Amino acid sequence: MSALFNRRSKKVRKDENIVLPQHIGIIMDGNGRWAKLRGLPRSAGHTYGAQNFRTIARYCSNIGIKYLTVYAFSTENWKRPEDEVNALMKLFKQYLNEALTDFKDDDIVVRFIGDTTAFSSELQELIRRTEEESKHRTGMVLNIAMNYGSRDELVMATKSIAQRVKSGELDIDSIDEDVISNSLYTAGQPDPDLVIRPSGEYRISNFLLWQSAYTEFVIMQKLWPDFSTDDLDEAIRLFSNRNRRFGGV
Numbered sequence: 001m002s003a004l005f006n007r008r009s010k011k012v013r014k015d016e017n018i019v020l021p022q023h024i025g026i027i028m029d030g031n032g033r034w035a036k037l038r039g040l041p042r043s044a045g046h047t048y049g050a051q052n053f054r055t056i057a058r059y060c061s062n063i064g065i066k067y068l069t070v071y072a073f074s075t076e077n078w079k080r081p082e083d084e085v086n087a088l089m090k091l092f093k094q095y096l097n098e099a100l101t102d103f104k105d106d107d108i109v110v111r112f113i114g115d116t117t118a119f120s121s122e123l124q125e126l127i128r129r130t131e132e133e134s135k136h137r138t139g140m141v142l143n144i145a146m147n148y149g150s151r152d153e154l155v156m157a158t159k160s161i162a163q164r165v166k167s168g169e170l171d172i173d174s175i176d177e178d179v180i181s182n183s184l185y186t187a188g189q190p191d192p193d194l195v196i197r198p199s200g201e202y203r204i205s206n207f208l209l210w211q212s213a214y215t216e217f218v219i220m221q222k223l224w225p226d227f228s229t230d231d232l233d234e235a236i237r238l239f240s241n242r243n244r245r246f247g248g249v
């Protein structure tokens with residue numbers, strides 16, 4: 001199958017009737033299995049996974065995706081062995097340092113969703129600088145979910161709404177779906193149209209639970225380090241052929 005994206009014209013090919021999702025979410029799963037299959041430590045899988053993250057993020061930006069949310073570290077991932085968590089923290093630092101310059105050329109706005117106060121002060125400073133230096137860009141918004149859990153996000157949102165009611169700023173009868181959406185880390189952004197999970201697992205794993213009420217899911221059998229731009233094209237083609245009804249007929 002031909003590539004969806006025409007590199008010469010920098011546009012999605014016109015000969016296919018493709019409906020591009022505005023917002024894509026990706027659960028970057030399968031790094032550990034990828035490494036194990038090669039007799040490598042799990043951390044090596046994360047290194048290849050991180051490289052692939054940049055390739056796929058850049059490709060999404062090039063084909064005109066407006067929002068991309070990647071799941072890099074969940075609130076539950078702290079349970080992993082210490083050396084694996086340390087290797088991931090090292091990778092985050094390295095890639096954030098590079099993202100400061102790297103994503104500049106792609107005009108990508110980098111944002112972080114999740115409770116980043118749990119990270120080292122060095123990593124928190126990098127997160128702050130990355131957001132600050134990219135916030136004036138006009139291209140794709142890249143949300144990197146780090147220490148993110150959707151239930152944790154809903155607890156955070158509930159507390160902030162309760163605080164506003166307590167202080168008299170918000171009337172309890174004014175609480176509606178928009179108030180909740182606007183209290184989440186993704187406030188002001190459209191809900192994901194498509195969530196892709198490589199590695200063949202049929203689970204949502206605490207990712208964007210509220211936001212994915214009407215999201216189309218595509219599960220792919222590739223492990224994340226092997227997930228290619230052709231696989232992304234395939235996921236978009238599958239999405240494009242879905243009949244989205246949002247509860248209607």
Ligand code: FPP
Binds near residue numbers: 053
């Ligand atoms: C899930 O695979 C992957 C992770 C928990 C880490 C994902 C992180 C990266 C790809 C690095 C991204 C870097 C930046 C800067 C965003 P797994 O380890 O659960 O794999 P398994 O299911 O095969 O064990």
